[in-house]
Amino acid sequence: MSSPPDLPSSTSPNQHTSSGASSSTVPTYASFPATSASHPQKTSPLLSSTPPSITKALCQIYPYILALDKLLGLLTWTEEDSWQSFLVVATWIMLVLYYEILVVYFGHLIFVGGIAGYVWLNKRVEKEREEHPTLDAIVHVMGNVTMKMDILLLPLTSLNLTEHDVTRLLFTTLFISPVYMITSYFFLGPRKFLLILGVFLLSYHSLWAKVTRQILWRSRSVRIFSFYLTGLDFTYSKKSAQSSKSRSGTLGVQSSDGQPVRFTYCLYENQRRWLGIGWTPNLLAYERTPWTDEFLNETNPPDTFRLPDAESSGMKWQWVDKTWRLDLTNDGALVATGSKSGSTADPNPDDGWIFYDNTWKKPSSEDTYSKYTRRRRWVRTAELMSMNDSAQSASSPSSSHGTVNISSSVANDLKTSEANAADSSSKINVTHGSSGIPTSTSTSSRKRRSIRFDDSVSGDSV
Numbered sequence: 377m378s379s380p381p382d383l384p385s386s387t388s389p390n391q392h393t394s395s396g397a398s399s400s401t402v403p404t405y406a407s408f409p410a411t412s413a414s415h416p417q418k419t420s421p422l423l424s425s426t427p428p429s430i431t432k433a434l435c436q437i438y439p440y441i442l443a444l445d446k447l448l449g450l451l452t453w454t455e456e457d458s459w460q461s462f463l464v465v466a467t468w469i470m471l472v473l474y475y476e477i478l479v480v481y482f483g484h485l486i487f488v489g490g491i492a493g494y495v496w497l498n499k500r501v502e503k504e505r506e507e508h509p510t511l512d513a514i515v516h517v518m519g520n521v522t523m524k525m526d527i528l529l530l531p532l533t534s535l536n537l538t539e540h541d542v543t544r545l546l547f548t549t550l551f552i553s554p555v556y557m558i559t560s561y562f563f564l565g566p567r568k569f570l571l572i573l574g575v576f577l578l579s580y581h582s583l584w585a586k587v588t589r590q591i592l593w594r595s596r597s598v599r600i601f602s603f604y605l606t607g608l609d610f611t612y613s614k615k616s617a618q619s620s621k622s623r624s625g626t627l628g629v630q631s632s633d634g635q636p637v638r639f640t641y642c643l644y645e646n647q648r649r650w651l652g653i654g655w656t657p658n659l660l661a662y663e664r665t666p667w668t669d670e671f672l673n674e675t676n677p678p679d680t681f682r683l684p685d686a687e688s689s690g691m692k693w694q695w696v697d698k699t700w701r702l703d704l705t706n707d708g709a710l711v712a713t714g715s716k717s718g719s720t721a722d723p724n725p726d727d728g729w730i731f732y733d734n735t736w737k738k739p740s741s742e743d744t745y746s747k748y749t750r751r752r753r754w755v756r757t758a759e760l761m762s763m764n765d766s767a768q769s770a771s772s773p774s775s776s777h778g779t780v781n782i783s784s785s786v787a788n789d790l791k792t793s794e795a796n797a798a799d800s801s802s803k804i805n806v807t808h809g810s811s812g813i814p815t816s817t818s819t820s821s822r823k824r825r826s827i828r829f830d831d832s833v834s835g836d837s838v
Contacts, residue, residue: 425662425735426511434514439504441517443497448524452581465578472571527581541608548607637760638696642707643678644668646751655750663736678754686760696757702728703753710741719755728752 449455450464471478478486526533535541560569579585592598602610646664647655657666665674675681678700683693701719704712706728712718720727730739731747740747 431511434511435505435509438509438514438517439501441514441521442504445517445521445524448521448528451578452524452527453579453583454524454527454581458582461578461582465575468574468578469571472567472574475567531580535608535610537608544607548605552605638757639760640755640757641681642670642703643675643681643700643754644670644751645677645754647749649748649750678756683758690762692761693758694761696759700754700756703755704728706730706753709739 446455450461453461455461537545560566564572599610602608644667645657646659646666646668647657648659649655650658659666664672667675667677669675681700683695686693699721701721702723703719704710704723704727705718709730710728729743729750729752730741731743732739732749732751733746734748736749743750
């Protein structure tokens with residue numbers, strides 16, 4: 377297979393736009409040099425910040441990334457046509473059941489078929505290289521591969537196993553080794569064992585397999601069997617969940633430790649320095665937006681930011697802080713001076729910035745001639761309320777000054793919310809899920825609960 381030529385570094389004249397208005401930039405594309413002089417040569421904005429060696433390597437590996445994306449799509453059942461994944465399972469069943477017949481009568485044809493498959497794959501690779509993929513398309517496919525790989529490994533990553541759990545699983549497996557040997561030798565046999573194991577793994581992420589596991593997991597016998605088979609606790613105590621629900625206060629929804637469920641929303645303000653203009657929110661078209669979250673996803677500025685809608689689940693988000701506050705420590709990267717809480721609602725224009733170079737690297741707290749980008753962090757705390765509690769708080773009697781009478785504990789929480797927003801030890805970062813309810817990532821790890829079994833357990837815990 378011949379390697380593609382180097383990418384061009386020239387830029388079409390119609391691509392030059394004003395550096396101060398990134399929204400009017402015309403999208404361009406990266407391509408291989410045209411074989412004829414009549415074809416225009418266009419280049420992606422990513423080429424200006426990507427070394428040529430990395431660009432060439434990405435273009436060379438792009439067809440193989442597409443093949444890996446297709447394979448992961450079949451294994452995770454995320455392709456548009458789910459029958460393709462079903463054919464993979466059917467092919468595995470045929471290979472295991474009729475392995476001897478296929479080898480004895482069609483072994484030579486299978487060998488030739490393997491060579492033909494390689495030739496076909498090589499032809500597809502060359503065809504993909506001739507389609508001149510853009511760097512943005514390559515990055516998009518790599519993101520899909522990462523997402524599908526996370527889905528494929530979700531059964532393992534969701535367990536959050538520790539070294540103690542792995543040791544316990546090993547000793548439990550060694551203990552039941554005689555049972556496994558007797559079962560596989562007298563009842564299943566190697567072929568049936570491979571058949572069942574392969575079908576289970578290949579169809580694990582299918583919709584019908586997920587529904588089946590959810591139905592089976594409702595059985596107390598299945599949960600007990602899974603515990604004694606692995607030695608791991610896959611369940612949670614229904615009693616502890618009920619006691620957590622009973623500890624909910626008059627206002628808000630409380631967690632298992634009796635504290636209100638609160639989340640600190642983080643917004644990052646990004647700016648770039650332009651020669652002769654100074655610091656402005658006008659960034660380059662291919663880099664981050666003026667306002668992002670902690671994962672560099674585009675978001676609304678504080679004045680138009682809205683809490684997610686959770687009314688479908690019977691909950692409602694409500695701001696605890698009166699306004700957005702600037703984190704003077706910038707998530708612990710700076711030392712706050714003149715502020716006890718480490719944040720302020722009325723900052724100066726130059727407060728809380730971290731300065732970077734032209735490619736958002738080499739962070740520093742000092743603004744020097746080599747710094748062309750900067751960002752700072754804004755935070756605001758919200759509390760999860762039930763719809764009934766929210767209606768009760770709205771209809772409660774008011775005092776002569778028009779304020780709502782609430783419990784003293786909630787009042788104390790409201791008074792100390794600003795200090796809690798800046799406390800990095802109790803900070804919770806928030807990302808938005810598909811349901812509109814944020815999912816939190818706490819800095820403190822939860823301890824594994826002791827094994828208890830109840831008759832009704834909801835959710836797919838397997």
